[in-house]
Amino acid sequence: MPDDPQLWWRAAANARSPEVWAGILAGMIYVYNKSPLPARGARAAEAMVSGLLAYATGEWVAAWAGVHEAIAVILLASLGYLILDVARSLVADRQILKEILIKRLGGRNG
Amino acid sequence: MAKCTHLAAAIQRHTTAGSLLLLMFSVIIFGPRLWDTIRGEPWIENKLAIVQNSSGAIVVEDAILTRGAVHGLRANTVEAEDGSVLCSTEHHNTWLGERNRFWRIQAFTGCPPPSDPYRICSRFVIASDSGRQRYFGPFCSGLAKPE
Numbered sequence: 581m582p583d584d585p586q587l588w589w590r591a592a593a594n595a596r597s598p599e600v601w602a603g604i605l606a607g608m609i610y611v612y613n614k615s616p617l618p619a620r621g622a623r624a625a626e627a628m629v630s631g632l633l634a635y636a637t638g639e640w641v642a643a644w645a646g647v648h649e650a651i652a653v654i655l656l657a658s659l660g661y662l663i664l665d666v667a668r669s670l671v672a673d674r675q676i677l678k679e680i681l682i683k684r685l686g687g688r689n690g
Numbered sequence: 691m692a693k694c695t696h697l698a699a700a701i702q703r704h705t706t707a708g709s710l711l712l713l714m715f716s717v718i719i720f721g722p723r724l725w726d727t728i729r730g731e732p733w734i735e736n737k738l739a740i741v742q743n744s745s746g747a748i749v750v751e752d753a754i755l756t757r758g759a760v761h762g763l764r765a766n767t768v769e770a771e772d773g774s775v776l777c778s779t780e781h782h783n784t785w786l787g788e789r790n791r792f793w794r795i796q797a798f799t800g801c802p803p804p805s806d807p808y809r810i811c812s813r814f815v816i817a818s819d820s821g822r823q824r825y826f827g828p829f830c831s832g833l834a835k836p837e
Contacts, residue, residue: 616703645723646822655719658712662704669700676694 599650607657633660722820736829753790762816777801
């Protein structure tokens with residue numbers, strides 16, 4: 581039933597204005613082009629994560645910052661993945677960071 | 691000493707002109723709001739009441755409560771029962787903490803008390819630390835019915 585207005589994707593698409601969708605798409609294209617991953621599928625997945633982050637949080641962030649939602653989603657879609665990427669690298673390096681911190685604070689590991 | 695290879699690689703990936711430009715835009719757009727969140731948003735609460743003092747004169751009781759020093763514009767109005775503004779006055783001021791004052795209506799609003807039922811209202815335009823403006827009010831008294 582492609583014309584059923586209750587279809588989830590139709591409801592999701594209608595929940596945002598065309599400007600907001602353009603902003604999300606712009607951010608996703610940026611992330612796709614910037615991704616260091618060689619596989620197209622992996623790059624598309626990164627772009628998708630950014631787009632979904634922007635879709636999920638754009639309305640709230642725009643209201644919080646007092647800016648137009650299209651502006652908020654461009655930045656969220658472009659930078660959402662950057663923030664996740666840095667956070668993921670921090671988690672991956674947690675053991676080394678812990679050792680560095682312990683050393684700096686003058687403690688002993690273990 | 692071991693190195694944070696993942697973190698170094700992530701930073702290297704994101705220190706491109708495009709990312710730095712986007713970060714700069716983010717700071718410009720989200721920075722003021724973030725700064726206000728960290729510093730604490732300015733906030734003001736006002737309670738107005740039209741009361742009779744010991745000598746029988748009608749005065750406005752004006753109780754203000756703020757969190758920290760708050761600077762901005764205050765507009766005081768006399769409004770009819772239907773909400774239409776009969777007259778108004780405005781002034782810049784700084785408010786701090788809790789204070790309770792009594793004003794003659796003419797001193798508070800710039801016009802004498804009307805003969806029909808009226809209420810006194812206040813609206814505030816407060817500037818935050820980052821310069822963003824926030825609006826508070828209207829804070830209104832109850833309806834006063836002149837005899």
